[in-house]
Amino acid sequence: MIFCEEEIDISFLEKIAKNMSDKNIELVLVDEKTMHGINLSQRGIDKTTDVLSFPLLENCENLLGCIVINLDEVSKNAxxxxxxxxxEISLLFIHAMLHLQGYDHEVDQGQMREKEKEWIDFFKLPKSLIIRVEEGENV
Incomplete structure (x- = not known):
């Protein structure tokens, strides 16, 4: 995959994945148009988004699920x-990993926000998606 004219080194995501789960993760990096299509076909939402996660309903070769990250949104948000x-990719990856593990910030009582903050602090990253939304930042 090409990103900003350079190949993407995802070793930083491997470190996050290994710390957050002992299961494998499928990672798909796409552009805005592809993400729009996935969001429409899988969720019925006719717009692009920055990250999607698809947990597996059954264990398949120790695979937790699939994370799809929109590289165009990564660039804009960064x-x-x-x-x-x-x-930015790390923040999206952590957010999606938590969704794969069953967290849902839209229905929980702040548990995902707290867990996300723990991981963000652990990896010394900037503000999370949830905090951006809570603070009314444009996401």
Whole structure:
């Protein structure tokens, strides 16, 4: 996969994945148009998004699920929030990993936010998606 004219080194995501789960993760990096299509076909939402996660309903070869990250949104958000593309991908990856593990910030009582904050602090990353939304930042 090409990103900003360079190949993407995802070793930083492997470190996050190994710390968050002992299961394997499928990672798919896409552009905005592809993400729009996935969001429409899988969720019925006719717009793009930054990250999607698809947990497996049954254990399949020790695979937790699939994470899809929109690289166009990564670039936009990294510029907007003044941090690196690597930081933005890491934030999206952590957010999606928590969804794969059963957390849901739209229905829980703050558990996902707390768990996400723990991981973000652990990896010394900038503000999370949930905190951005809570603070009314454009996401």
């Amino acid at each position: 510029i907007q929030f003044k941090h690196s593309n690597e930081d």
